[in-house]
Amino acid sequence: MSVNRDASLQAAGALRRAIESASPEQLNEVYAEDAVIWHNTDLVELNRADIVAAVVGLGAACDISMEVRQLDATDSGFFQTQEWTFRVPSGESLSVPSAFVVTLDEDQRVARLDEYVDSAALAALGDLLAGSSGEVPAGVVR
Amino acid sequence: MSAPAVSRSAEGVIRDLFAAADARDADRSAAFLAEDFVFRFGNADPISDVEAFRQMATEFNASLAGLRHEIRSILATDREGVVVTELAVHYTRLDGSVISLPCCNIFALDGDLKVTRYQIFMDISPVFAGEAPE
Numbered sequence: 001m002s003v004n005r006d007a008s009l010q011a012a013g014a015l016r017r018a019i020e021s022a023s024p025e026q027l028n029e030v031y032a033e034d035a036v037i038w039h040n041t042d043l044v045e046l047n048r049a050d051i052v053a054a055v056v057g058l059g060a061a062c063d064i065s066m067e068v069r070q071l072d073a074t075d076s077g078f079f080q081t082q083e084w085t086f087r088v089p090s091g092e093s094l095s096v097p098s099a100f101v102v103t104l105d106e107d108q109r110v111a112r113l114d115e116y117v118d119s120a121a122l123a124a125l126g127d128l129l130a131g132s133s134g135e136v137p138a139g140v141v142r
Numbered sequence: 143m144s145a146p147a148v149s150r151s152a153e154g155v156i157r158d159l160f161a162a163a164d165a166r167d168a169d170r171s172a173a174f175l176a177e178d179f180v181f182r183f184g185n186a187d188p189i190s191d192v193e194a195f196r197q198m199a200t201e202f203n204a205s206l207a208g209l210r211h212e213i214r215s216i217l218a219t220d221r222e223g224v225v226v227t228e229l230a231v232h233y234t235r236l237d238g239s240v241i242s243l244p245c246c247n248i249f250a251l252d253g254d255l256k257v258t259r260y261q262i263f264m265d266i267s268p269v270f271a272g273e274a275p276e
Contacts (some may be wrong), residue, residue: 072220074226081192101226101246119267121185
């Protein structure tokens with residue numbers, strides 16, 4: 001399958017907006033029903049319900065924003081690097097760089113997302129969230 | 143416009159670069175870099191000086207008994223000269239134990255097929271913490 005740049009940019013924008021909103025409706029729209037979401041830090045493959053629950057939980061604990069640093073179309077989807085910013089109600093925030101390798105399906109939904117991130121950054125996020133609410137949303141910080 | 147296939151020459155350069163890294167030869171690795179390059183490993187500060195690159199590579203190589211890059215995929219992008227690789231990197235620690243970790247690299251090559259950008263996205267900490275992700 002070959003994905004054109006416009007379709008890739010559109011899908012990447014929809015993904016960013018869905019994650020930043022932490023809206024289950026938007027998240028369910030951008031991920032394919034059988035989507036697989038994988039992180040290099042634990043090698044676990046999450047399904048759509050897992051990732052939607054994780055992002056919704058994270059969004060309840062903090063504001064999520066994503067500054068896209070690089071976005072390139074590939075034949076199967078897109079490659080994107082970004083700087084996440086997580087801001088808790090106290091005003092404290094943490095920035096975490098990561099990279100996405102995304103495969104889109106024929107409907108331009110995310111069929112697979114591999115995220116590469118440094119575990120030290122995730123540990124810091126866990127500390128930030130635990131310090132803010134005493135709870136860390138399951139499925140996000142491993 | 144869809145992404146062009148990775149040119150055979152660009153792919154060859156990247157494979158040769160990984161072979162140089164696996165040989166743990168800092169000078170050979172540095173020879174792939176353009177004069178105007180940026181190297182960044184994870185969240186570490188970027189390096190754009192070739193001597194600093196050699197020193198970093200030499201110190202990193204000395205911290206390991208072996209290194210092998212297994213390329214899982216090489217993805218062309220729609221930006222000329224920009225290539226993404228997904229790998230399993232097999233590290234042999236000084237005590238002889240081996241750990242394999244996933245890695246994603248992004249390269250930008252100039253018209254002379256020299257590397258102007260070499261960025262590594264991975265979690266290297268298990269290599270030195272003595273733990274593998276479960």
